[in-house]
Amino acid sequence: MALALVDIDAWQLDHGKAVSPQLRIVLRSRIIRNDLKPMCRLSEPELAKEYGVSRQPVREAFITLVDEGLLEIRPQRGTFVKRIDFEAVLNGRFVREAVEADIVGKLAERADPALIRHLREQLTEQSRVADRSPEQFIELDETFHISLASAAGLKGVWDYLEPVKSQMDRVRFITFEELPIARLIRQHTEIVDQIERQDVAAAKAATRQHLREILNSLPEIQELYPDYFENSRALTGE
Amino acid sequence: MALALVDIDAWQLDHGKAVSPQLRIVLRSRIIRNDLKPMCRLSEPELAKEYGVSRQPVREAFITLVDEGLLEIRPQRGTFVKRIDFEAVLNGRFVREAVEADIVGKLAERADPALIRHLREQLTEQSRVADRSPEQFIELDETFHISLASAAGLKGVWDYLEPVKSQMDRVRFITFEELPIARLIRQHTEIVDQIERQDVAAAKAATRQHLREILNSLPEIQELYPDYFENSRALTGE
DNA sequence: TCCTGTTGACTTGTATGGTAGTAGGCAAGT
DNA sequence: ACTTGCCTACTACCATACAAGTCAACAGGA
Numbered sequence: 001m002a003l004a005l006v007d008i009d010a011w012q013l014d015h016g017k018a019v020s021p022q023l024r025i026v027l028r029s030r031i032i033r034n035d036l037k038p039m040c041r042l043s044e045p046e047l048a049k050e051y052g053v054s055r056q057p058v059r060e061a062f063i064t065l066v067d068e069g070l071l072e073i074r075p076q077r078g079t080f081v082k083r084i085d086f087e088a089v090l091n092g093r094f095v096r097e098a099v100e101a102d103i104v105g106k107l108a109e110r111a112d113p114a115l116i117r118h119l120r121e122q123l124t125e126q127s128r129v130a131d132r133s134p135e136q137f138i139e140l141d142e143t144f145h146i147s148l149a150s151a152a153g154l155k156g157v158w159d160y161l162e163p164v165k166s167q168m169d170r171v172r173f174i175t176f177e178e179l180p181i182a183r184l185i186r187q188h189t190e191i192v193d194q195i196e197r198q199d200v201a202a203a204k205a206a207t208r209q210h211l212r213e214i215l216n217s218l219p220e221i222q223e224l225y226p227d228y229f230e231n232s233r234a235l236t237g238e
Numbered sequence: 239m240a241l242a243l244v245d246i247d248a249w250q251l252d253h254g255k256a257v258s259p260q261l262r263i264v265l266r267s268r269i270i271r272n273d274l275k276p277m278c279r280l281s282e283p284e285l286a287k288e289y290g291v292s293r294q295p296v297r298e299a300f301i302t303l304v305d306e307g308l309l310e311i312r313p314q315r316g317t318f319v320k321r322i323d324f325e326a327v328l329n330g331r332f333v334r335e336a337v338e339a340d341i342v343g344k345l346a347e348r349a350d351p352a353l354i355r356h357l358r359e360q361l362t363e364q365s366r367v368a369d370r371s372p373e374q375f376i377e378l379d380e381t382f383h384i385s386l387a388s389a390a391g392l393k394g395v396w397d398y399l400e401p402v403k404s405q406m407d408r409v410r411f412i413t414f415e416e417l418p419i420a421r422l423i424r425q426h427t428e429i430v431d432q433i434e435r436q437d438v439a440a441a442k443a444a445t446r447q448h449l450r451e452i453l454n455s456l457p458e459i460q461e462l463y464p465d466y467f468e469n470s471r472a473l474t475g476e
Numbered sequence: 477t478c479c480t481g482t483t484g485a486c487t488t489g490t491a492t493g494g495t496a497g498t499a500g501g502c503a504a505g506t
Numbered sequence: 507a508c509t510t511g512c513c514t515a516c517t518a519c520c521a522t523a524c525a526a527g528t529c530a531a532c533a534g535g536a
Contacts (some may be wrong), residue, residue: 018518053521055488074487076528091397094337095337295489312518
């Protein structure tokens with residue numbers, strides 16, 4: 001449930017704690033960060049040797065990742081990193097849009113000054129890393145959205161969004177060097193502004209537009225890396 | 239991912255297919271249907287013997303159910319059916335409300351006559367079983383909501399709602415004999431009506447109200463079965 | 477050259493044994 | 507009576523062994 005991405009290189013297994021959950025997190029991170037590429041084959045015994053454990057914990061980690069739509073186990077054949085499902089990504093965006101718009105709407109009704117301050121601090125922080133580390137910006141972006149949910153007393157809602165987001169994040173990490181960070185920050189600012197003005201409708205609209213922007217690069221990415229995607233036909237979608 | 243509830247009594251294990259997923263489904267069904275009660279202890283070896291398999295598949299089924307928030311594994315202590323988390327249920331409702339309102343909104347924009355017909359057929363079907371089998375009504379209710387998502391071309395979205403719904407369904411099954419079925423059908427009808435009239439705002443509002451109604455009985459249930467719930471303090475929540 | 481049947485090295489799925497940790501009862505000591 | 511320490515019966519977790527299916531390479535015959 002607590003599924004933060006971890007630094008793949010610096011990571012090490014803690015033999016004091018249970019192994020399977022740790023493997024789950026690191027494998028999840030590697031997939032979302034596009035370190036393990038779509039269609040890449042994952043061998044149970046190979047990973048077991050690599051991390052110095054037996055097959056069983058690896059296998060259990062696999063199972064949870066299948067549930068999250070990141071892995072595909074073909075019995076007696078092999079386990080593979082799932083290609084990105086175009087439709088799943090769009091569905092994820094739909095869910096996030098609906099939920100986060102409502103969250104922001106709730107916040108706009110109250111416009112708590114302390115919250116506004118807190119969010120504006122995050123905005124300046126985002127600007128600071130903007131032209132330095134896109135990867136770091138993604139983390140701050142995540143923090144920003146979680147803050148919105150928490151402030152609305154709906155932190156638990158974010159847990160439900162976790163698998164939804166993982167699909168979208170894979171897309172972002174493929175070309176994270178080209179993120180239109182400046183624009184994303186402007187949109188964040190717009191959201192905060194509208195919350196502050198207590199304009200519920202405008203705040204919701206800004207949120208929806210922002211979440212659409214996130215996937216603006218999707219068609220482009222799909223054209224650049226068609227092999228990463230499940231169904232290339234979706235480009236011609238209605 | 240395909241997680242329909244199964245008939246607990248008539249169910250039997252198919253030795254041709256993989257065991258773990260089957261166990262997952264049947265255990266999930268038993269928990270949601272309140273056959274396995276909150277705080278109930280589940281013994282790995284005992285269930286293994288009961289279903290005539292080894293411990294490993296049972297364990298793997300457990301892991302997926304932990305992810306879904308239905309089970310809790312306390313290492314070296316035991317595995318228990320989770321009590322219902324009041325907050326998780328409310329958060330689930332929040333997510334469903336946001337998402338399904340948007341779905342219905344989309345439908346209201348088009349108001350496809352064939353869809354309207356299809357939905358009205360379901361409504362009469364619902365009325366038919368209304369005063370006969372509450373359990374069957376719950377299934378039809380599920381069908382109704384799935385139909386809405388499918389019609390909007392968002393069937394995939396429903397997959398994301400599955401874990402959300404499981405929390406809510408547990409509540410419904412505890413007192414499913416007392417479901418205000420007539421009222422729920424009226425609300426379904428209201429939704430269809432507003433879709434037909436292409437009144438987007440009204441359709442969304444009707445959907446939201448309906449989903450709030452579903453959990454109207456929650457405080458009452460919590461009072462009747464306080465042991466089933468995680469945190470009884472939530473009753474005084476804002 | 478092409479087709480076919482077999483073999484063997486893979487894979488995941490299942491079964492089982494061993495390890496470490498927990499909880500509770502019981503007995504000895506205070 | 508009360509506390510303390512041990513001991514037994516449990517638990518989840520991990521390791522390992524076995525079973526069953528898949529796939530590709532290869533040998534042999536048409």
